[in-house]
Structures are given as structure tokens and as C-alpha cells.
Amino acid sequence: xxxxxxxxxxxxxxxxxxxxxxxxxxxxxxxxxxxxxxxxxxxxxxxxxxxxxxxxxxxxxxxxxxxxxxxxxxxxxxxxxxxxxxxxxxxxxxxxxxxxxxxxxxxxxxxxxxxxxxxxxxxxxxxxxxxxxxxxxxxxxxxxxxxxxxxxxxxxxxxxxxxxxxxxxxxxxxxxxxxxxxxxxxxxxxxxxxxxxxxxxxxxxxxxxxxxxxxxxxxxxxxxxxxxxxxxxxxxxxxxxxxxxxxxxxxxxxxxxxxxxxxxxxxxxxxxxxxxxxxxxxxxxxxxxxxxxxxxxxxxxxxxxxxxxxxxxxxxxxxxxxxxxxxxxxxxxxxxxxxxxxxxxxxxxxxxxxxxxxxx
Amino acid sequence: xxxxxxxxxxxxxxxxxxxxxxxxxxxxxxxxxxxxxxxxxxxxxxxxxxxxxxxxxxxxxxxxxxxxxxxxxxxxxxxxxxxxxxxxxxxxxxxxxxxxxxxxxxxxxxxxxxxxxxxxxxxxxxxxxxxxxxxxxxxxxxxxxxxxxxxxxxxxxxxxxxxxxxxxxxxxxxxxxxxxxxxxxxxxxxxxxxxxxxxxxxxxxxxxxxxxxxxxxxxxxxxxxxxxxxxxxxxxxxxxxxxxxxxxxxxxxxxxxxxxxxxxxxxxxxxxxxxxxxxxxxxxxxxxxxxxxxxxxxxxxxxxxxxxxxxxxxxxxxxxx
Numbered sequence: 001x002x003x004x005x006x007x008x009x010x011x012x013x014x015x016x017x018x019x020x021x022x023x024x025x026x027x028x029x030x031x032x033x034x035x036x037x038x039x040x041x042x043x044x045x046x047x048x049x050x051x052x053x054x055x056x057x058x059x060x061x062x063x064x065x066x067x068x069x070x071x072x073x074x075x076x077x078x079x080x081x082x083x084x085x086x087x088x089x090x091x092x093x094x095x096x097x098x099x100x101x102x103x104x105x106x107x108x109x110x111x112x113x114x115x116x117x118x119x120x121x122x123x124x125x126x127x128x129x130x131x132x133x134x135x136x137x138x139x140x141x142x143x144x145x146x147x148x149x150x151x152x153x154x155x156x157x158x159x160x161x162x163x164x165x166x167x168x169x170x171x172x173x174x175x176x177x178x179x180x181x182x183x184x185x186x187x188x189x190x191x192x193x194x195x196x197x198x199x200x201x202x203x204x205x206x207x208x209x210x211x212x213x214x215x216x217x218x219x220x221x222x223x224x225x226x227x228x229x230x231x232x233x234x235x236x237x238x239x240x241x242x243x244x245x246x247x248x249x250x251x252x253x254x255x256x257x258x259x260x261x262x263x264x265x266x267x268x269x270x271x272x273x274x275x276x277x278x279x280x281x282x283x284x285x286x287x288x289x290x291x292x293x294x295x296x297x298x299x300x301x302x303x304x305x306x307x308x309x310x311x312x313x314x315x316x317x318x319x320x321x322x323x324x325x326x327x328x329x330x331x332x333x334x335x336x337x338x339x340x341x342x343x344x345x346x347x348x349x350x351x352x353x354x355x356x357x358x359x360x
Numbered sequence: 361x362x363x364x365x366x367x368x369x370x371x372x373x374x375x376x377x378x379x380x381x382x383x384x385x386x387x388x389x390x391x392x393x394x395x396x397x398x399x400x401x402x403x404x405x406x407x408x409x410x411x412x413x414x415x416x417x418x419x420x421x422x423x424x425x426x427x428x429x430x431x432x433x434x435x436x437x438x439x440x441x442x443x444x445x446x447x448x449x450x451x452x453x454x455x456x457x458x459x460x461x462x463x464x465x466x467x468x469x470x471x472x473x474x475x476x477x478x479x480x481x482x483x484x485x486x487x488x489x490x491x492x493x494x495x496x497x498x499x500x501x502x503x504x505x506x507x508x509x510x511x512x513x514x515x516x517x518x519x520x521x522x523x524x525x526x527x528x529x530x531x532x533x534x535x536x537x538x539x540x541x542x543x544x545x546x547x548x549x550x551x552x553x554x555x556x557x558x559x560x561x562x563x564x565x566x567x568x569x570x571x572x573x574x575x576x577x578x579x580x581x582x583x584x585x586x587x588x589x590x591x592x593x594x595x596x597x598x599x600x601x602x603x604x605x606x607x608x609x610x611x612x613x614x615x616x617x618x619x620x621x622x623x624x625x626x627x628x629x630x631x632x633x634x635x636x637x638x639x640x641x642x643x644x645x646x647x648x649x650x651x652x653x654x655x656x657x658x659x660x661x662x663x664x665x666x667x668x669x670x671x672x673x674x675x676x677x678x679x680x681x
Contacts, residue, residue, distance in 0.1 A: 022480075029480035033487055036475075040548075041490065046516050047505045062513040171398035182392025183385060194399065197407060199605055201659045203635060203652035205406060208413035211645050214424060231402020262391045291498045293612045298640045310500045314616050317504060324508060331501040342496040346489050349496070353553055354560040 051328035052136040069132035083131040144329040148316040157308040161289035167230035175232040176240030220303035243277040280352035417649035424643035437650035450631040469554035495552025503616045536627035561595040
């Protein structure tokens with residue numbers, strides 16, 4: 001098949017033919033990727049449009065438009081008549097108002113010309129599409145913002161994320177520095193243990209920790225969500241260590257010749273060279289804190305006032321399950337900050353992922 | 361000479377003190393332990409001690425709502441694992457989901473990475489960024505968005521099925537069979553990490569290999585299966601480990617979707633939802649620990665099996681891994 005196709009094209013110059021086929025490949029692959037991407041991101045459009053609808057508009061969207069629209073009606077002798085799109089016998093399609101509906105035939109009037117005689121139409125009027133106009137309801141956002149108490153949820157999330165971030169940066173930078181620069185006995189083994197903690201199921205530690213935190217009165221506070229971050233974690237240590245290992249040692253040594261102690265080397269030589277990876281770690285932590293669900297759930301269950309956004313929204317939506325437009329509005333509000341951060345700093349995110357994934 | 365230098369500057373391998381700088385070396389070691397201390401303290405306080413404690417708990421009757429009744433009960437909790445019908449149910453639910461989710465979770469990132477690595481794709485950065493982006497969306501938001509998308513009447517998936525194929529879509533979230541594909545679809549938004557590291561690994565495959573194969577007349581598909589796949593097998597292995605661990609931790613999506621009820625039927629009664637209820641709702645620390653240790657044992661067995669299988673199918677270029 002391919003051979004004959006090529007022979008038929010032989011009237012074209014071979015150079016043009018090759019170019020043309022290359023162009024065809026570019027177009028095909030790019031178009032294919034675009035289609036998959038559209039399908040992949042379509043739920044965002046669903047969320048956006050649904051969040052601007054009323055409940056009735058959502059119900060109507062089962063058969064009608066996916067946009068937030070409302071059916072147009074006209075006022076006729078004190079009655080609200082729906083405007084429908086009617087195909088007429090003469091082949092034209094007109095927007096007519098339904099005056100009198102019947103099972104097999106109905107009577108319409110022309111809204112442009114109310115004085116004219118009503119039009120008899122045969123067929124089932126329920127099969128006709130209504131005339132619609134856009135009607136957006138941004139007030140859903142005000143309602144969701146207020147009922148779910150977003151200012152409080154945002155404040156709680158930011159505080160938990162911030163203190164955890166301070167802890168994770170201090171501890172992970174220290175530990176990564178130890179692994180990258182110091183002659184610790186059995187360092188390779190210790191590093192293996194650190195990496196192995198990634199695989200360990202958290203549940204085994206969670207039960208006694210919960211019992212312990214609840215005994216010392218930390219449940220219902222932010223402390224169980226913040227304090228453990230001051231003790232380093234495998235992912236961030238790995239990321240930072242890889243970066244520190246690449247830094248030249250000459251600067252460290254020069255600083256030590258000048259009498260700097262290792263802490264000063266870390267603060268004034270290593271850290272200033274490592275901003276890209278430190279920013280990556282910070283971004284990962286903020287996204288983690290925004291997303292974290294299980295531990296905030298168990299530790300803040302008794303105290304809704306301190307809940308972060310993920311838990312708070314779930315509780316809110318549990319109560320307002322019958323208001324899909326509010327649920328979609330909260331979904332959008334909850335993802336806004338991480339997604340904006342991602343678009344502003346996507347290089348840092350994606351480079352960090354690649355380092356942890358490929359080099360391990 | 362090099363060894364001495366390394367020991368002074370804190371080289372990769374710790375070396376014995378060779379010259380008179382042993383005092384200096386001791387000092388470097390002390391500094392090393394100092395910088396390592398946050399993790400060591402954390403590892404003892406938040407990993408080792410809790411593990412030991414939960415092992416002890418698993419032999420105890422210990423309920424936080426009723427701490428006065430705490431006592432040792434031997435193996436009763438382990439006996440209870442066998443008598444508790446939800447243990448079997450929830451393990452089966454997790455397994456059933458894994459049978460669909462695991463192959464898809466391994467194959468799709470490779471296909472997506474191959475597409476985004478294509479020399480014919482225009483606007484690579486644009487596509488790479490946008491395919492990664494849903495990974496950043498908080499799980500809570502993602503679950504609610506997909507809950508709407510998969511709605512029976514007004515969800516867009518069923519509307520598209522109706523519009524394109526004229527079929528009535530299933531009741532995705534209320535049918536005990538369709539719920540699993542629905543959960544897999546929701547999980548696709550988390551493909552970002554897996555595809556990105558697969559892509560980075562594909563870009564690291566030396567181009568000479570492809571050129572040599574081309575000269576030998578290997579087709580594109582042949583090159584993909586005979587060069588790309590073996591060369592990226594370490595990343596597939598890494599994705600497999602992370603997927604299995606993710607499945608054994610699976611909780612958030614079904615919990616948020618169904619408030620932990622396990623509906624429809626008991627189709628979303630995943631192991632961790634059962635564990636969550638026993639431990640943190642009924643505050644049953646003793647039996648909760650036993651459930652956690654069963655999960656720990658399963659995780660360890662699977663991890664060891666996967667690592668043992670690695671030498672048969674994972675290709676590490678060069679010398680030691």
C-alpha cells in the first residue's frame with residue numbers, strides 16, 4: 001500500500017515530498033497530543049462552568065447547554081411563555097413562543113408580531129430546543145467563601161504550611177549537608193535507612209503517635225502537623241544532598257582556611273549557592289501542606305476551628321452535597337493558590353521531580 | 361594522598377585517619393553527627409519508637425475512649441484479624457482495584473512520555489507543563505471535580521458518551537463494578553510525576569543506540585521495545601514500587617468521595633478506610649495496631665518480591681547499579 005502511494009506521488013519533486021510528509025507527521029502528532037490534552041483538562045472547564053450555575057441550571061444541563069444559560073420567555077397577556085426553536089413546514093426555522101401545548105400538536109405565536117394569527121404546529125413540542133441566553137451566577141463564590149469560612153481555612157493552611165516549612169528547611173538542609181560533606185561512619189548504610197523510610201507504611205507509626213499526641217493533649221492543635229517536620233524527611237534530604245554533592249569543594253575549603261567553622265560554611269558558602277534547590281523544596285512543602293489530608297483529618301477532627309483547607313472543604317461539602325455549584329466553587333478556590341504557584345515556578349517543580357526520580 | 365584529602369574534606373567514603381590529622385577528623389565527625397542529629401532524633405522518635413510501641417499495642421486491649429480497661433490479651437487481636445469479615449473484604453477491594461489500576465499506572469506514563477518525547481511534537485514545553493499540572497491540584501478539589509464529571513445525568517463523561525456513541529453511560533459512582541474504572545480515571549490526574557521521570561529517563565537514552573538500530577533496519581516500534589523500554593526499565597521499576605506503595609496507602613479519594621461509608625455496597629471499603637475507622641473513629645489503638653502490622657507485613661513481602669524480581673527485567677547500564 002505504502003509503496004503504491006509513493007509511486008503515485010512521484011510527479012512531485014522528492015524534496016517537496018519529504019518535506020510534505022514531515023509536515024504531515026508534525027501535524028498528526030501535535031494534533032493527537034492536543035486532543036488528549038483537551039480531554040485531560042476538560043474537567044477544569046466542567047468545574048468552572050458548573051460553579052457559575054444555579055441548581056436548576058445544573059439540572060437542565062443534563063439535556064441542554066453545558067453553559068450557564070437560562071430559557072428565554074416572553075410576556076404575553078400576563079403569562080410567561082417559553083420561547084422555542086421551531087422548524088416550520090416551509091423549511092424555515094423560527095423562534096416562536098409556545099401559547100398552547102398539546103401532545104401531538106401545539107399552537108405558537110411569533111414574538112416579533114404578537115398581533116398575527118397563532119401558528120399551528122404538528123409534532124411533539126417537548127422535542128424542541130428552547131431559546132436560551134447566558135446567565136452567570138458569580139454570587140456562588142461569595143456564598144461558598146462565606147459559608148465554608150475561607151478566610152479561616154486559608155489562615156490555618158498558611159500557618160501550618162509556614163511553620164512546617166521552616167522546620168523542614170532547617171532540618172533537611174542540615175542533614176543533607178551532613179551526608180554530602182562529613183566523614184560519618186557507616187554513612188552509606190545510614191543513607192539507605194533514610195531512603196527506606198519512603199517505602200515504610202506510615203500506619204504502623206501513626207497509631208502510637210496518635211495515642212501519644214492525644215495523651216499529651218496535642219490533638220486538636222497544629223503541633224502534630226508541624227513539629228515532626230523539624231526532623232527531616234527522606235525526599236527533601238535526597239534532593240538537597242544531590243545538589244550539595246555537585247557544588248565545588250574549593251569554596252568550602254577556602255572558607256575553612258579563613259577560619260570558618262562548618263556551620264558558617266553551610267550558612268555563608270553552601271546555602272547561597274543552593275537557592276534553586278531550596279526553592280524547589282519550599283514549593284514541594286507548600287503543595288504538600290495544601291494537599292495533606294489524612295493527618296490533618298485525624299488530628300483536627302475534634303476542633304473544626306483549626307482545620308486546614310483540605311479537611312475543611314471536605315466537611316463543608318459533606319453538609320452541602322445537594323449544592324453542586326457551591327462544591328465546584330470551593331474546589332476551584334482550594335486549588336487556586338497551588339496552581340498559580342505551579343505556573344509561576346514550574347521549572348523548580350519539574351526539575352525537582354526529575355532529580356528525585358531518575359537519580360535514585 | 362587523595363585519601364587524606366578526602367578524609368579532611370569529608371569525602372564520600374569515610375577513610376581511616378592516615379596522617380597526624382586525626383584530631384581534625386574527629387572534629388569533622390562530631391560536626392557530621394551534629395548536622396545529622398535532627399534526622400536521627402526524628403527517626404528514633406517518629407519511626408523506631410512508634411514501631412516498637414505499635415508492636416506492643418497489637419498484643420493489648422487498648423481503647424483511648426476507655427483507657428482504664430487497657431490490658432494484655434496475647435494474640436487475641438491477631439485472632440480477630442481472621443474473624444473480622446471486613447479484613448477480607450477490604451483486602452479484596454484493594455486487590456480488585458489494583459488489578460485495573462496497576463497496569464494502567466505503569467503503561468500510560470510510558471505512552472505519554474513517548475508522545476511528549478516525539479521529535480514531531482510542536483510546543484513540547486507547553487504540553488509537558490499542562491500534562492503535569494493536574495498533579496498539583498489538591499486531592500480534595502480533584503475528587504469533587506471528577507465527582508461532577510462522572511455524574512450520571514449531568515456529568516460530561518456520560519453526556520459525551522450519549523452525544524458521540526448514543527449510549528447511556530453507567531452510574532459510575534453508584535455501581536459496585538463501575539466505581540473501579542471511575543477511581544482509575546480520577547487517578548489519571550496524578551500521572552504527572554510518573555510520566556515526567558519516565559520522560560527524563562527517555563531523554564537520557566544515548567542516541568547512538570537508536571542510530572545503530574536504524575542502520576540495522578529496525579522499525580520504530582522495534583526500536584521502542586528493544587531499546588527504549590530496556591533502557592528506561594529502572595524508571596519503570598521505580599514507578600512500580602511507588603504504585604504498589606500508593607495502592608497500599610490508598611485512602612483519600614474513596615474516603616472523600618464516599619465519606620468512608622464504603623458504598624456502593626462495600627466496593628470502596630479499602631483496607632485503609634477500615635483501618636481509619638477502627639483506629640481513629642472507634643479509637644481502638646490495640647486492634648488498629650494489629651491492622652497496621654498486617655499492612656506492614658504485606659508491604660514488606662511485596663517490596664521484597666519486586667526487588668527480587670528486578671534482576672530478571674530491570675537493566676542497569678554500566679557497572680553496579
